[in-house]
Amino acid sequence: MILEELSADADLSVRTDRSTVILREAARLFASHGYGGASMQDIANAVGITKASLYHFFRDKDEIHSTVIVLSVKRLLHMVELRTRDCTTAAEKIEGFSRAHAQHIAENKDFYFAAAEGYHALAQPEVKRRVQRMRDGYEETLRMFIRQGVEDGEFRELDVKLAARALISCLNWMARWWRPDGPHSAEEVASDYVSLLIAGFRAS
Amino acid sequence: MILEELSADADLSVRTDRSTVILREAARLFASHGYGGASMQDIANAVGITKASLYHFFRDKDEIHSTVIVLSVKRLLHMVELRTRDCTTAAEKIEGFSRAHAQHIAENKDFYFAAAEGYHALAQPEVKRRVQRMRDGYEETLRMFIRQGVEDGEFRELDVKLAARALISCLNWMARWWRPDGPHSAEEVASDYVSLLIAGFRAS
DNA sequence: GTCTATATGGTGATAGAC
DNA sequence: GTCTATCACCATATAGAC
Numbered sequence: 001m002i003l004e005e006l007s008a009d010a011d012l013s014v015r016t017d018r019s020t021v022i023l024r025e026a027a028r029l030f031a032s033h034g035y036g037g038a039s040m041q042d043i044a045n046a047v048g049i050t051k052a053s054l055y056h057f058f059r060d061k062d063e064i065h066s067t068v069i070v071l072s073v074k075r076l077l078h079m080v081e082l083r084t085r086d087c088t089t090a091a092e093k094i095e096g097f098s099r100a101h102a103q104h105i106a107e108n109k110d111f112y113f114a115a116a117e118g119y120h121a122l123a124q125p126e127v128k129r130r131v132q133r134m135r136d137g138y139e140e141t142l143r144m145f146i147r148q149g150v151e152d153g154e155f156r157e158l159d160v161k162l163a164a165r166a167l168i169s170c171l172n173w174m175a176r177w178w179r180p181d182g183p184h185s186a187e188e189v190a191s192d193y194v195s196l197l198i199a200g201f202r203a204s
Numbered sequence: 205m206i207l208e209e210l211s212a213d214a215d216l217s218v219r220t221d222r223s224t225v226i227l228r229e230a231a232r233l234f235a236s237h238g239y240g241g242a243s244m245q246d247i248a249n250a251v252g253i254t255k256a257s258l259y260h261f262f263r264d265k266d267e268i269h270s271t272v273i274v275l276s277v278k279r280l281l282h283m284v285e286l287r288t289r290d291c292t293t294a295a296e297k298i299e300g301f302s303r304a305h306a307q308h309i310a311e312n313k314d315f316y317f318a319a320a321e322g323y324h325a326l327a328q329p330e331v332k333r334r335v336q337r338m339r340d341g342y343e344e345t346l347r348m349f350i351r352q353g354v355e356d357g358e359f360r361e362l363d364v365k366l367a368a369r370a371l372i373s374c375l376n377w378m379a380r381w382w383r384p385d386g387p388h389s390a391e392e393v394a395s396d397y398v399s400l401l402i403a404g405f406r407a408s
Numbered sequence: 409g410t411c412t413a414t415a416t417g418g419t420g421a422t423a424g425a426c
Numbered sequence: 427g428t429c430t431a432t433c434a435c436c437a438t439a440t441a442g443a444c
Contacts (some may be wrong), residue, residue: 033325036241039418051421052428060420121241170370174373189366193370197401200400203403222409243437245437253409
């Protein structure tokens with residue numbers, strides 16, 4: 001299983017060995033045309049090989065798809081872990097969480113988009129469940145940070161689940177409209193969302 | 205152009221004339237499998253006719269797709285207009301706006317999903333521009349409501365564009381996770397988001 | 409308005425030479 | 427590891443009878 005060979009730290013954009021390039025081009029095509037709208041021929045053309053050669057690296061189209069998705073989610077979780085580890089207050093943790101998410105979108109937009117749009121179309125149920133579990137853990141992490149803020153008296157009593165969902169919605173939706181050549185960096189936007197929402201968390 | 209024949213009030217779910225049923229089944233399939241993942245054969249099967257018969261009602265697959273999308277957006281705008289018309293304060297308008305959006309998702313989930321996911325894959329550039337203009341007008345409406353709240357002193361000075369984007373992100377993301385058999389109605393969730401965000405709008 | 413039959417080309421996937 | 431050649435199938439779309 002190729003998924004296991006690719007560590008969570010595997011850079012999704014710089015390395016140029018064949019399977020990495022295949023995944024990068026596939027992610028780009030899945031993101032822009034959808035899973036059904038991107039053919040093996042399209043991917044092969046983008047990489048610069050024949051479609052038959054794709055089958056040397058991946059069993060079938062679905063394995064390319066699930067590898068893209070699992071890689072994206074693993075990398076997001078890894079980034080959040082890295083950037084919240086040394087935070088202390090709830091506000092700091094939430095800020096780190098959101099900036100990590102934004103950084104992930106900025107650096108791996110196609111992977112993120114392909115994962116967000118395509119995961120519900122995953123063929124293998126085990127992979128789908130695995131991704132679902134990772135996403136659930138991800139949301140639970142944010143809920144934990146918010147809950148800590150309430151318990152520490154940093155925030156007012158609030159609906160933790162709703163608050164986490166609101167912030168994650170903002171971050172997820174960024175992949176739809178944020179462009180690298182726009183006026184604000186992804187992390188700036190994320191930070192602004194956090195400020196806006198935390199103002200509501202503190203209000204009494 | 206069939207788009208013109210279908211008024212903004214056209215009910216997306218109840219009427220059973222052929223073209224309406226085609227659109228409903230197509231929306232469902234586009235929402236669950238993507239545009240490229242749903243074939244004319246699939247749509248014909250769902251409707252209960254042969255795929256050749258589809259071409260009596262629509263020129264090609266793309267016309268089915270764009271009709272679904274334009275109908276969805278028109279209906280959303282119509283609903284928002286209806287439910288904010290008689291509001292006075294900014295908070296009331298924002299609440300009406302959000303509840304209308306939630307109602308639209310609850311009543312036309314497949315149409316909404318197909319529109320949200322598929323509009324960037326629209327083939328005809330004029331239709332795409334038209335949908336884009338409608339969506340822009342939609343966001344501008346919300347910005348106007350928030351701006352009014354700031355000018356009336358109901359809200360603090362805040363980044364209106366960011367605030368509108370935050371709320372719309374929450375509403376848009378609902379289509380991804382909200383289920384009719386869940387614990388809260390779509391309108392309840394929307395209302396909760398509004399309360400949470402407006403608390404931040406009022407905070408000083 | 410719906411059908412059967414068909415045209416034409418693309419699909420995912422494999423076999424086997426180099 | 428990459429290719430050419432090929433498979434069986436499905437795609438969108440059309441022609442024309444009823």
